[in-house]
Amino acid sequence: MEAYIEEIKDLWDTKMITNNGTKVRRLENALQDFLGVEHVALFSNGHMGLEGVFGSLGLQGEVITTPYTFISTTHAIVRSGLKPVFCDVEPEYMTMDPSKIEALITEQTSAIMPVHVYGNLCDSQAIEAIAHKYDLKVIYDAAHAFGVSCHNGPSVSQMGDVSVFSFHATKAFNTIEGGAVCTNDSKLARRLNLIRNFGIAGKESVVMEGFNGKMNEFQAAMGLCNLIGYEGECRLREALDRTYRQLLETVPGIRLMNRQKSAKGNYSYFPVFVEGGSERRDRLFNHLESNGIHTRKYFYPLTSRVECYKNDYSHAHHPVADKAAESVLALPIYAGLEQDDVIRICQLIEQEVKR
Numbered sequence: 001m002e003a004y005i006e007e008i009k010d011l012w013d014t015k016m017i018t019n020n021g022t023k024v025r026r027l028e029n030a031l032q033d034f035l036g037v038e039h040v041a042l043f044s045n046g047h048m049g050l051e052g053v054f055g056s057l058g059l060q061g062e063v064i065t066t067p068y069t070f071i072s073t074t075h076a077i078v079r080s081g082l083k084p085v086f087c088d089v090e091p092e093y094m095t096m097d098p099s100k101i102e103a104l105i106t107e108q109t110s111a112i113m114p115v116h117v118y119g120n121l122c123d124s125q126a127i128e129a130i131a132h133k134y135d136l137k138v139i140y141d142a143a144h145a146f147g148v149s150c151h152n153g154p155s156v157s158q159m160g161d162v163s164v165f166s167f168h169a170t171k172a173f174n175t176i177e178g179g180a181v182c183t184n185d186s187k188l189a190r191r192l193n194l195i196r197n198f199g200i201a202g203k204e205s206v207v208m209e210g211f212n213g214k215m216n217e218f219q220a221a222m223g224l225c226n227l228i229g230y231e232g233e234c235r236l237r238e239a240l241d242r243t244y245r246q247l248l249e250t251v252p253g254i255r256l257m258n259r260q261k262s263a264k265g266n267y268s269y270f271p272v273f274v275e276g277g278s279e280r281r282d283r284l285f286n287h288l289e290s291n292g293i294h295t296r297k298y299f300y301p302l303t304s305r306v307e308c309y310k311n312d313y314s315h316a317h318h319p320v321a322d323k324a325a326e327s328v329l330a331l332p333i334y335a336g337l338e339q340d341d342v343i344r345i346c347q348l349i350e351q352e353v354k355r
């Protein structure tokens, strides 16, 4: 709190509280270094970043994407006048299954939009080889993957044509609300800067159809403070992750997600999969809830199965994603969570599954 108050003090002198202010520019520079990417455009939130990408690229037709994600991914495609085509995920890390992409490509396909689910990196080599072959754009929804990088390899923001992060309060790194679009393409970066500010290029010049997607100075100030504490928070979550694994590894009927060996993670989610069908998962959810432990069925329902899309996509075939959605439960994990709480949560889980 003290660091934040110190950071925002000068805003009362300068009175520059939004519109590409100095704190937004400082945070963009800091993130370019931290993420190892040439251009970072900050947005008011991750969702507007996704819509900003589609608007800036001027895509048409179909986008191959995954239903195992937060609804924002699918909304961004639909609201941009594009048609989502749902590809199944692979069963180990719940990211898009590259072996199922080619069968979905048509004359209308213009892009692939995979998601780094829970910070698990997609098989970017395989995905980008397909994109190259068919001349498609690759847009990563990297909302879960802030700070994730390949061991000895590129940072997550180096993958594909462009990556979009969310800095919502619930994410690994936050600016209260916020988002960032990262790319090495300077033409795209220029269009992103325009689109987030109504397409205004000069006092009397509007050059593209834009919207208001700007980040304000109070959000950027929060980001500058949180970036300093990011590694420390990550280490705290890593320790909680380790305890969860130790205690749950041997619990029958509970499957953990393997750690991705090739990547440095951010430990911002701890999903478990409850075997034996959705009733068992729901029973565990209710048992924890009645003991004051709030878990999330993240991701359930799948985005292809929600009320507003299910009629259009009732034929969507993605059995691996369907099964995961029926069995997943994301357990609490955040820097302020105590080791003792994790132990208690694991005891409650064991109690329920042994009943």
Ligand SMILES: *Cc1c(COP(=O)(O)O)cnc(C)c1O
Binding pocket: 045, 046, 047, 048, 069, 070, 072, 073, 115, 141, 143, 144, 165, 166, 167, 168, 177, 178, 179
């Ligand atoms: C959080 C999230 C978003 C949306 O980000 P906001 O900053 O909340 O708008 C998009 N996609 C995924 C996968 C997310 O988890």
